[in-house]
Amino acid sequence: MTEPMQFVDLKSQYAALKSSIDERIQRVLNHGHYIMGPEVAELESELASRTGALHCIAVASGTEALLISLMAIGLRPGDEVITTPFTFAATVEMIVLLGGKPVFVDIESDTCNIDASLIEAKITGRTRAIMPVSLYGQVANMDEINAIADGHDNIAVIEDAAQSFGATYKGRKSCNLSTIGCTSFFPSKPLGCYGDGGAIFTNDHTLAQVCREIRVHGQSGRYQHIRVGVGGRMDTLQCAVVLGKLERFEWEIEQRHALGERYRRLLVDVPGVRLLVVRPDRDCVWAQFTLFATDRGSLQRVLTQWGIPTAVHYPMSLHQQPAYAGYAGADEFPHTVRSAAQVLSLPMSADLTESQQDTVVSALLAATGSAHRR
Numbered sequence: 514m515t516e517p518m519q520f521v522d523l524k525s526q527y528a529a530l531k532s533s534i535d536e537r538i539q540r541v542l543n544h545g546h547y548i549m550g551p552e553v554a555e556l557e558s559e560l561a562s563r564t565g566a567l568h569c570i571a572v573a574s575g576t577e578a579l580l581i582s583l584m585a586i587g588l589r590p591g592d593e594v595i596t597t598p599f600t601f602a603a604t605v606e607m608i609v610l611l612g613g614k615p616v617f618v619d620i621e622s623d624t625c626n627i628d629a630s631l632i633e634a635k636i637t638g639r640t641r642a643i644m645p646v647s648l649y650g651q652v653a654n655m656d657e658i659n660a661i662a663d664g665h666d667n668i669a670v671i672e673d674a675a676q677s678f679g680a681t682y683k684g685r686k687s688c689n690l691s692t693i694g695c696t697s698f699f700p701s702k703p704l705g706c707y708g709d710g711g712a713i714f715t716n717d718h719t720l721a722q723v724c725r726e727i728r729v730h731g732q733s734g735r736y737q738h739i740r741v742g743v744g745g746r747m748d749t750l751q752c753a754v755v756l757g758k759l760e761r762f763e764w765e766i767e768q769r770h771a772l773g774e775r776y777r778r779l780l781v782d783v784p785g786v787r788l789l790v791v792r793p794d795r796d797c798v799w800a801q802f803t804l805f806a807t808d809r810g811s812l813q814r815v816l817t818q819w820g821i822p823t824a825v826h827y828p829m830s831l832h833q834q835p836a837y838a839g840y841a842g843a844d845e846f847p848h849t850v851r852s853a854a855q856v857l858s859l860p861m862s863a864d865l866t867e868s869q870q871d872t873v874v875s876a877l878l879a880a881t882g883s884a885h886r887r
């Protein structure tokens with residue numbers, strides 16, 4: 514019997530990388546340094562060199578990376594952070610947790626990334642950071658956003674690159690495009706571990722040192738608590754898993770590009786389906802392959818009947834979620850609201866085969882009544 518199709522095929526990935534991942538895990542079991550063992554620094558140095566950033570700090574999750582970064586820039590209660598309402602809750606959650614105020618601006622209708630042209634109008638004397646999210650694996654308009662921040666005093670740009678590790682922007686790497694970049698190693702991310710993990714990237718020596726201290730309860734040395742921190746370390750075992758996965762990561766990124774392009778070729782001009790636009794100056798890593806569907810509900814139903822898993826990232830704008838509704842004021846976010854009603858993510862991972870992809874496409878064509886036209 515053939516295995517049911519996976520939304521993200523982690524089983525095939527493990528089968529391909531078994532010897533390298535097993536060996537690395539066994540090494541940790543042998544040396545027994547489960548907290549801040551040698552694999553932590555090894556991973557940090559490997560990821561720093563892959564992104565070109567001077568510093569990488571491995572942390573407990575993508576959420577923790579955002580929290581530690583906001584603490585490191587000194588976010589205080591009442592400070593404002595400009596961000597998008599079309600993201601996973603963690604982006605906004607960490608601002609609110611520190612007493613900050615998320616200031617939402619709408620997204621671009623074709624990429625779902627924050628619309629940089631709307632940011633300047635939202636800057637006030639309390640703005641402390643701009644937090645773009647490189648959604649679905651496509652980097653946001655970082656140069657425009659950095660330029661806006663540079664035009665003011667003391668505004669940091671923190672890229673939420675949870676979905677975009679491995680993506681490029683004008684030839685530069687996501688995570689190393691602004692004051693700080695934060696990524697996630699959640700298992701289904703382009704570079705995932707086998708649990709929770711994340712990383713912070715920066716070229717600022719002071720910020721890097723502060724992040725390192727915050728990660729270990731604000732310690733500069735053992736029991737020297739010079740600032741308030743958190744328990745934000747990434748487990749040595751999870752670092753070993755990511756190191757094992759790096760063995761074929763470049764190949765995986767190429768596969769993602771190729772599969773993404775193939776989806777786009779096969780799904781062009783399907784009635785009721787609109788493809789996300791990828792800007793010519795960047796490579797998307799397709800953390801998930803997301804498109805817009807006018808009648809999402811019926812498409813999902815047909816795909817489910819064909820045994821094809823789908824997902825919605827995200828079904829509701831954060832400004833409509835009870836926890837964050839108070840931060841929207843009178844603003845409306847028409848592109849976000851429309852995208853939340855239409856986005857649909859299809860199976861995507863480096864191990865998705867072309868024949869599986871053909872099945873997804875056939876199901877989609879059948880669902881839209883356009884199979885006969887092909």
Ligand SMILES: Cc1ncc(COP(=O)(O)O)c(C=O)c1O
Pocket residue numbers: 574575576577600601603604646673675676696697698699709710711
């Ligand atoms: C945009 C975005 N930000 C932050 C996070 C949080 O990452 P983690 O799950 O590793 O805490 C995620 C994870 O889903 C995400 O997609």
